Amino acid sequence: MAAVRPVPHVYSSRQSLLVSGEGQRFTAAAMMQCPPFQKRRVVSMGLSEQGPSVAIVGVTGAVGQEFLSVLSERDFPYRNLKLLASKRSAGKQITFEGREIVIEELTEDSFHGIDVALFSAGGSISKKFGPIAVHKGSVVVDNSSAFRMDEGIPLVIPEVNSDAMSHIKLSNKKGALIANPNCSTIICLMAATPLHRHAKVRRMVVSTYQAASGAGAAAMAELEQQTREVLEGKPPTCNIFQRQYAFNLFSHNSAVMQNGYNEEEMKLVKETKKIWSDPDVKVTATCIRVPVMRAHAESINLQFEKPLDEDTARQLLRQAAGVVLIDDRASNNFPTPLEVSNKDDVAVGRVRHDISQEGNHGLDIFVCGDQIRKGAALNAVQIAEKLL
Amino acid sequence: MAAVRPVPHVYSSRQSLLVSGEGQRFTAAAMMQCPPFQKRRVVSMGLSEQGPSVAIVGVTGAVGQEFLSVLSERDFPYRNLKLLASKRSAGKQITFEGREIVIEELTEDSFHGIDVALFSAGGSISKKFGPIAVHKGSVVVDNSSAFRMDEGIPLVIPEVNSDAMSHIKLSNKKGALIANPNCSTIICLMAATPLHRHAKVRRMVVSTYQAASGAGAAAMAELEQQTREVLEGKPPTCNIFQRQYAFNLFSHNSAVMQNGYNEEEMKLVKETKKIWSDPDVKVTATCIRVPVMRAHAESINLQFEKPLDEDTARQLLRQAAGVVLIDDRASNNFPTPLEVSNKDDVAVGRVRHDISQEGNHGLDIFVCGDQIRKGAALNAVQIAEKLL
Structure with missing residues (x-):
């Protein structure tokens, strides 16, 4: 497994001081560090021509930031990474795995060529842009409650019921929606x-x-x-x-x-x-x-x-x-x-x-x-x- | 109902700042104030020749302090009030209802002439001194877990099962023990x-x-x-x-x-x-x-x-x-x-x-x-x- 890389973060103005049982000072970035007891499954090698093109919708939120951290720590393979947020955040830069990525405004044209779109920007954004992304051929993994109870939409905890999404493949380029259950x-x-x-x-x-x-x-x-x-x-x-x-x-x-x-x-x-x-x-x-x-x-x-x-x-x-x-x-x-x-x-x-x-x-x-x-x-x- | 009197407190060095929903500053003493929505039953008139002689065991603790507050607010009638604590606190003064009362050390001789003894000084103190007080003719209301499950000892929430203690009277001067349930x-x-x-x-x-x-x-x-x-x-x-x-x-x-x-x-x-x-x-x-x-x-x-x-x-x-x-x-x-x-x-x-x-x-x-x-x-x- 590759060493855990420095993890980027954008909401430094919101950083909170949190203390662990050992009294360490935590910032939002430090909070993303990993514990020793995890049984982590390593998937692949990060930036890779064979990896999918990935978009993150709602990258400036708490979960959006954690997406970056988790993708990096798990060496999730990706060919390209698009960071999407509201107009307010568009234009800001995030350093991810040593490269500067500019946040783009989420629009109906955002999903061209995107294989996997991770959504965490609230239910109304998911309802509007989820189907658009699916129409463009993206597989949307949606963190909101918008589609969870819809028939035909898999609601998946990988350790529990990954079979519910076994019919969905990136390879056939047919878009699909998979819902992430509530925390x-x-x-x-x-x-x-x-x-x-x-x-x-x-x-x-x-x-x-x-x-x-x-x-x-x-x-x-x-x-x-x-x-x-x-x-x-x-x-x-x-x-x-x-x-x-x-x-x-x-x-x-x-x-x-x-x-x-x-x-x-x-x-x-x-x-x-x-x-x-x-x-x-x-x-x-x-x-x-x-x-x-x-x-x-x-x-x-x-x-x-x-x-x-x-x-x-x-x-x-x-x-x-x-x-x-x-x-x-x-x-x-x-x-x-x-x-x-x-x-x-x-x-x-x-x-x-x-x-x-x-x-x-x-x-x-x-x-x-x-x-x-x-x-x-x-x-x-x-x-x-x-x-x- | 008489106006709520100023409530004494001894543990000023331990006072904590607590804030209500409205942002008021609370001290340990102010925390004892009463809300408007209570349906309070007024019993009698505070200091009274007809009232029982009362002892508080463990008066310097959080519950001991609250005993004083509650007795005062509810105008509990008492002929005499004895404040008992460990040797460490003996000699300190508490102002209660305008009078200075000196804290006495809890000993085997503390319960002479005491009608009601309110205990909140931990299980081992209750186990040792509860039976002594009962032997002296006091009715002990014990806040510890020492006697709660003992057969023959009433375990009472007045709104729930006051009948369990109906056989216990102050008038016959026979000591008894009543246990206060866990919070x-x-x-x-x-x-x-x-x-x-x-x-x-x-x-x-x-x-x-x-x-x-x-x-x-x-x-x-x-x-x-x-x-x-x-x-x-x-x-x-x-x-x-x-x-x-x-x-x-x-x-x-x-x-x-x-x-x-x-x-x-x-x-x-x-x-x-x-x-x-x-x-x-x-x-x-x-x-x-x-x-x-x-x-x-x-x-x-x-x-x-x-x-x-x-x-x-x-x-x-x-x-x-x-x-x-x-x-x-x-x-x-x-x-x-x-x-x-x-x-x-x-x-x-x-x-x-x-x-x-x-x-x-x-x-x-x-x-x-x-x-x-x-x-x-x-x-x-x-x-x-x-x-x-």
Whole structure:
């Protein structure tokens, strides 16, 4: 594997100071560094005449930046890289793998000759420009919720259901759209699927502890700013969220639907059914935003059709690709959001027999995963790798 | 009702800056102020020859301080007030209701003539001095976990099961012990009991979002200090907890038991059975510490024996003593820990039909309650009020 190259970034004005457990100073760029425990699959050699022509739509956002980082770290092969954003950012330069690339304005003509387009610019941009790119022959990997539940559009977590996209090839130059699931769903199913395959999940009760990053880089900056203000005894600035976030938590900010669930919760319910191709699996969720920067946590209660004991569950999780087991009861060492920040793997712990269920048909688990990485950019790049 | 009097405090060196949603500056003393929405029951007139002789054990702790605040606000009648603490604090003065009271060292002779002793000094102090106080004829209301599960010791949330202590009277001068449940249990059952009485809870899945205050005033100070350090790019000081708490969360710091549950989780499981006198109710819990100062939140999934629809549930919660319903879907306004901080009532919201259960047999709710107040000091003082 080639050494990790310096990673570019454009939003230096928004850089936040974040500190790891060891007290290191992190900037947005440093946050993109990689951990030692990853089982990384190396695909190819970066800039390559044989690689696809790649476009990134929404390159200036938190996920857009992470796309660059992940593509570089994984040596994703590309013949050409086009960076697209709104008119406001057009003309700015990004240094990527030692070359200056000028950001171009996203227009209807942006996708000529593009093989793979990674979208992360919000649902309305995806709805407008996704079909245009597909029409031009691009395979779009879309990080928004615009197409996730559309019939015929694969919704893919590569470790879970890559077969759903097996009919899509770059070689035939026919455009297609593949949807990246919501971050909470990806993190949940990375942990639940190895257990589901073994014992079939009948019902799942999920409570989330979601980071600021899910609401974008500006929300991370607001959490930091508010925290400074609160510590100085000043009123907290509330632009992104309607209430104080520092030293507080609140029900997820997405709209609440007719049935009382918010959109974030319904994504977990519906996307799970689609990804597992199991319309009968029962899911309920309560999604909460907590004052953490960039990794989500989820408390997951599982009911299985077949018996599944703790030890077998731990063994299954240990063997699962993209999952790391942190489950040391003696030293009270379990996954935390800070530990998984900037890391690829989803961490699972607190694996235990649910004493509220009869026999060996229930488990409680606690899961943490980086929202920007596996919850968004990494998963999308892994989807793109499957196309090669 | 008499006006709320100035509230004393001794731990000024530990005062933390906390900010409400409106950006007010809070000190430890100001944090004791009361909200407008409480349905407060006024008992009597403060200092009174007819009142009991009261002792507070552990008066310098976070809960001990809150005892003073709550006694004063509720005009708890007392003939005499004895403030007890360790040798280290003995001799210090506290101004309470305009009078200086000297803190005395807790010894075996402290309980002579004491009618009611409010204990909050940890399990080992309760185990040693609780029986001594009872032997002297005091009724001990104990905030530790030392006696909670002992047969014959009532475990009481006044709104839920005050009948469990109906045989205990001050008038007969026979000492007795009453246990205050764990904070998470109190907050959970304040919301779940009105629904349980109507439809009988068969199973409950709880995920907690627990504040620093549950680990004491020093943990609150550590969270504040760490947050400052992290924002300054310094390594966080970890004295109380073994890992970074600022901008992070972690599995509850109590010991993990043989069955994989930590002690905090098993308190929820066992105390619920005892308080509801229902050994068959099934409970599972995942307890997580979040970077919030003094109020807990809990995501609770309920399975009922009898059908219970959303509207009826909301009506039951609206009518419940000590509960306030905050459940505005249109404006995404639901309970938050910050809102309930320094307030008596437990707030409930996100009341919705659980779509993962058949028929009307399931509900999801989200609950917030002040850990120091209803989770500890207020509940104990309410127990003492029942003795009058």
